[in-house]
Structure formats: structure tokens, C-alpha cells
Amino acid sequence: MNILIMGTGYVGVTTGLVFAELGWNVTGLDPDPAKINSLSQGKLTFYEPGLDTLLLKNLKSGNIHFTSDPEMAVRESSLIFLCVGTPSTPDGGADLQFIRQASENIGRYMQEYKLIAVKSTVPIETNPKLVEWIHNAQLLPIPFDVVSNPEFLREGSALQDALNPDRIIIGSSSDHAVHLMKVLYEKINAPFFVTKPKTAEMIKYASNGFLATKISYVNELSRLCENIDVNISDVAEGMGMDPRIGQHFLRAGIGYGGSCFPKDIHALLYTAKQYEAELTILEKVNQVNQTQSSYFLNVWERELGTFSNKRIAILGISFKPDTDDLREAPSIAIIQQLLECQAIVRVHDPAAKLPSDLLSERLQQFDHVEDTIERCDAIILCSEWDLYKKADWAQLRALMNQHFVFDGRNVLDGKQLTALGYHYHGVGRFMH
Numbered sequence: 164m165n166i167l168i169m170g171t172g173y174v175g176v177t178t179g180l181v182f183a184e185l186g187w188n189v190t191g192l193d194p195d196p197a198k199i200n201s202l203s204q205g206k207l208t209f210y211e212p213g214l215d216t217l218l219l220k221n222l223k224s225g226n227i228h229f230t231s232d233p234e235m236a237v238r239e240s241s242l243i244f245l246c247v248g249t250p251s252t253p254d255g256g257a258d259l260q261f262i263r264q265a266s267e268n269i270g271r272y273m274q275e276y277k278l279i280a281v282k283s284t285v286p287i288e289t290n291p292k293l294v295e296w297i298h299n300a301q302l303l304p305i306p307f308d309v310v311s312n313p314e315f316l317r318e319g320s321a322l323q324d325a326l327n328p329d330r331i332i333i334g335s336s337s338d339h340a341v342h343l344m345k346v347l348y349e350k351i352n353a354p355f356f357v358t359k360p361k362t363a364e365m366i367k368y369a370s371n372g373f374l375a376t377k378i379s380y381v382n383e384l385s386r387l388c389e390n391i392d393v394n395i396s397d398v399a400e401g402m403g404m405d406p407r408i409g410q411h412f413l414r415a416g417i418g419y420g421g422s423c424f425p426k427d428i429h430a431l432l433y434t435a436k437q438y439e440a441e442l443t444i445l446e447k448v449n450q451v452n453q454t455q456s457s458y459f460l461n462v463w464e465r466e467l468g469t470f471s472n473k474r475i476a477i478l479g480i481s482f483k484p485d486t487d488d489l490r491e492a493p494s495i496a497i498i499q500q501l502l503e504c505q506a507i508v509r510v511h512d513p514a515a516k517l518p519s520d521l522l523s524e525r526l527q528q529f530d531h532v533e534d535t536i537e538r539c540d541a542i543i544l545c546s547e548w549d550l551y552k553k554a555d556w557a558q559l560r561a562l563m564n565q566h567f568v569f570d571g572r573n574v575l576d577g578k579q580l581t582a583l584g585y586h587y588h589g590v591g592r593f594m595h
């Protein structure tokens with residue numbers, strides 16, 4: 164089977180490389196010529212650990228290639244993965260324009276049976292829409308199947324997640340399509356869950372909604388912990404020892420970001436409205452997340468006195484470590500609030516770059532931590548890159564003006580920093 168991956172972003176490139184690595188013949192298609200040129204030359208267009216080596220290896224072996232030509236790409240493939248973006252519309256729904264364009268290209272150019280697997284996160288009942296779009300674009304009534312095959316990888320560990328998924332969800336009522344999907348995933352050791360397409364679509368949103376709920380739950384608790392002098396990290400650790408609760412996704416911080424949780428929670432709330440059901444818990448999850456970073460920024464400002472004309476270093480701007488993705492990163496809201504408070508903001512990140520139009524005399528990005536924190540009054544840690552956890556905090560101290568460390572991810576060793584003479588304060592976690 165020749166596999167076509169439509170959309171060479173985070174999901175498309177990872178999926179394509181995993182199948183190339185498993186020995187399949189893979190083509191990556193994207194309308195963006197810059198992406199195709201770069202990928203064809205073995206250069207990733209985003210930062211993701213491990214993928215660069217795999218890209219070079221599979222280009223060399225000929226297991227993967229990239230193109231902008233949908234006609235050839237569709238004709239030469241038998242299995243097509245849709246990995247195009249599904250961004251938010253202004254009213255919070257999911258914008259299906261890229262899904263529609265990709266479907267119409269499939270319909271227009273197909274000359275024999277195709278199996279189309281939807282990896283993009285799409286709202287309930289998108290599957291029949293796709294069938295209709297493909298059907299309407301066809302010149303001849305050639306058979307095809309559309310299966311829902313939602314993706315659960317995380318940025319920063321995309322490759323490991325895609326190679327070792329917890330489950331493979333297949334939404335389809337066609338035995339033939341399910342069989343083909345099982346053949347394709349044969350070498351991946353994960354349980355299959357075969358269900359209706361709309362159930363598969365719902366599983367994806369329900370999973371992200373639940374993970375976001377865990378985060379907002381501890382984040383809201385962290386506000387109470389702040390007032391009662393209890394350390395939220397200890398609370399989460401103790402809670403997580405109960406396997407019914409589990410230790411994952413209980414890390415309090417400045418809120419969840421990224422290209423998925425905020426967008427998908429909005430899309431699920433939008434769907435609920437469409438189908439006249441209320442998801443009040445999820446509404447609150449969203450509300451807590453939208454206020455979490457400003458809540459703690461206000462706490463930290465009271466501690467510092469004022470942000471006005473203070474030099475503040477932001478360490479880590481990506482929405483999480485090991486990625487350069489800035490989509491919905493809490494750091495951006497924090498930087499904006501700091502600038503509104505007339506602070507001088509100095510930023511560092513090992514991979515992510517602030518867009519140049521945001522930079523100004525009051526907002527600068529530096530390549531080294533030492534330059535970033537020079538004569539600063541406070542450090543705010545926004546994403547927990549290893550570099551910051553392993554930094555020589557004793558040496559860094561000498562470079563600062565005042566020694567406030569506000570740990571937005573509760574990952575630094577507060578006791579050690581306090582012993583070094585820093586004034587440490589995390590999220591619902593502080594040292595006396």
C-alpha cells in the first residue's frame with residue numbers, strides 16, 4: 164500500500180515518518196511549497212525531538228518523499244491520511260475548510276478505490292460530510308471508505324507517542340476498511356478499539372476535555388492552597404498515589420496551552436450548544452484556564468511590589484518544553500500583561516522564537532539565559548525546559564538585581580533556591 168499524508172505539520176510529518184520507518188512507501192503532500200522544499204532537503208519546519216534523524220534516514224532510503232502536486236499524490240496512493248489543520252473559527256467551532264479542500268482533491272483525482280483515514284481532530288458528524296464532499300467532487304462513482312482514526316500524540320514526545328500509542332481508535336462500519344487499518348498498524352503494539360465514526364470523533368474531544376479538566380481542577384485548587392499555606396505539588400502527589408486518580412496531568416501551573424486543548428475545548432462546547440446540551444464542567448475548565456496566568460501574575464506582583472519599570476526575565480515561551488510551538492502559549496498572555504504593567508521584559512527559549520513584530524525596546528529575546536536575566540528583578544519560568552531545571556542557579560544569582568523566582572510550572576527546587584538566597588514562589592507552592 165502506498166500511503167499519502169495530506170498535511171505535513173506536526174501530525175502529518177510524525178505519522179508519515181512512523182509509517183516510513185515501518186517500511187511503507189509514504190508521500191507527504193502540502194500546498195505550502197516552502198514546507199515541501201524544506202522537508203525534501205531533510206529539514207524539519209518545526210522543532211520536535213528525534214524526527215530530524217528519522218527524516219534524513221527515510222529520505223535516503225526512499226521510503227518517504229514530499230510533493231505539492233495533489234493529482235499525482237492522490238492517484239499513486241491507496242491509503243490517505245488527513246492530517247490538515249482544523250483551527251478555531253471566531254465563534255469557537257472547528258474550521259473545516261482545509262478538510263474540505265483535501266477531500267475535494269481526493270474526489271477530483273481518484274481513479275480507483277481509496278481508504279481515507281481522518282487523523283485531524285474533527286467535530287462529531289464530520290465523517291459523513293467528508294463522504295459527501297468526496298462524492299460530489301468525483302467525476303466517476305468510484306468506491307471509497309472514510310474512517311475516523313483520531314491521533315493522540317503530544318508535541319515534544321510526538322515520535323515516541325506515535326510509535327507506542329495507548330490505543331488505536333478506528334471509527335468505521337466497513338469491515339474491509341477496518342481490516343486494511345489493522346494491516347497498516349500491524350507492527351504497532353497497541354489495542355484496537357473499533358467503533359462508529361462519530362463515537363471515534365467524540366472519543367478524541369472527550370479525552371482532551373478530560374485531561375484539561377484534571378489540569379484546571381488542580382489549578383483552581385492551587386489558588387486555595389495559596390491562601391491556606393499548603394503546597395499543591397504535595398497535594399497532587401498524594402492524590403496521584405491512588406490509582407483511580409492517577410498521577411498524570413495533575414501538575415499545577417500557569418495553565419494549559421498549545422494547538423489542541425484550548426481549541427478542542429472550544430469546539431466541544433460549540434458542539435454541545437449545537438446539540439442543545441450543556442457542558443458546564445468544561446465551561447468552568449475553560450474559565451479557570453483563561454484566568455490562571457493572570458491570577459498568579461497578580462499574586463507575584465504583590466510579592467515584588469510592582470512590575471512597573473522592573474526588569475523581568477521570562478524563561479521558556481513555548482506552550483510546553485521540547486517544542487517551538489507558541490500556539491496559545493500562556494507565556495504570551497503573561498508577556499502582554501507585564502508590558503501593560505510597564506515592565507521591561509527579557510525572554511529566553513531554547514527553540515521558540517517570538518514573532519519579530521512583537522519585539523520592541525521593552526520586549527527583547529536573547530540567545531543565552533545569562534544575557535536574559537542580567538540585572539533582572541525577577542524570573543518567571545513559563546515552560547519547564549531541562550535547561551532551566553539543570554541551570555547553575557548559584558552562578559546565575561550574581562547576575563540579577565533582585566532575586567525573585569516565580570516558577571509558573573512548579574518544577575524548580577524551591578528549597579535549594581531559597582537556600583541560595585532567592586525568593587522563590589511557584590503556583591500554590593512557596594517556601595518560607
Ligand SMILES: NC(=O)c1ccc[n+]([C@@H]2O[C@H](COP(=O)([O-])OP(=O)(O)OC[C@H]3O[C@@H](n4cnc5c(N)ncnc54)[C@H](O)[C@@H]3O)[C@@H](O)[C@H]2O)c1
Pocket residue numbers: 169170171172173174175192193194195198246247248249261264265282283284285314315316317318422423
Ligand atoms: N499538534 C498536535 O500535537 C496534534 C495531536 C493530535 C491531533 N492533532 C490534530 O491534527 C490536525 C493537524 O494538526 P497539526 O498540529 O499537525 O497542524 P499543522 O498546522 O502543524 O499542519 C497542518 C498542515 O496542513 C496543511 N494543509 C492545509 N490544507 C491542506 C490541503 N488541502 N492538503 C494538504 N495539506 C494541507 C498546512 O499547510 C499545514 O502544513 C489538527 O486537527 C489537530 O487538532 C494535532
Ligand SMILES: O=c1ccn([C@@H]2O[C@H](COP(=O)(O)OP(=O)(O)O[C@H]3O[C@H](CO)[C@@H](O)[C@H](O)[C@H]3O)[C@@H](O)[C@H]2O)c(=O)[nH]1
Pocket residue numbers: 284314315316317318319371374378411412413414415416417418419420421422423424427482483
Ligand atoms: O499536568 C499537566 C500537564 C500538562 N499541562 C499543560 O497542558 C498543555 C498540554 O500539554 P500536553 O498534553 O502534554 O501536550 P499537547 O501536545 O498539547 O498534547 C495534548 O493535545 C494533543 C492534541 O490533541 C493530544 O493528541 C494529546 O494526547 C494531548 O496530551 C501544556 O501547556 C502543558 O504545560 C499542565 O499544565 N499540567
